[in-house]
């Protein structure tokens with residue numbers, strides 16, 4: 001099922017503790033995170049609170065702190081942590097021979113949650 005996975009380039013393009021964004025034609029921008037312990041995660045690049053750019057947040061463990069109002073979002077589940085409520089879609093990502101792959105169907109289906117006015 002190789003065609004189901006989209007090659008988005010080498011793992012070395014994102015240094016540990018950082019993120020990069022990936023535009024998706026007809027879909028949401030995706031944020032790809034590289035944690036300090038060398039795991040990769042992909043989420044829609046919109047905080048579930050007010051759509052802050054999660055890719056610009058601080059990565060700690062398997063969470064990212066949103067740069068706008070400091071909500072903490074799980075990179076594994078996309079869920080807001082603590083007392084905050086909300087969830088952003090995650091995209092399955094895999095590493096193979098030093099390259100990153102995203103699941104095509106999840107990429108197209110991912111939609112950011114509505115933001116309360």
Ligand code: FES
Pocket residue numbers: 047048049050051052066067068069070071
């Ligand atoms: S937009 Fe992310 S915490 Fe408010």
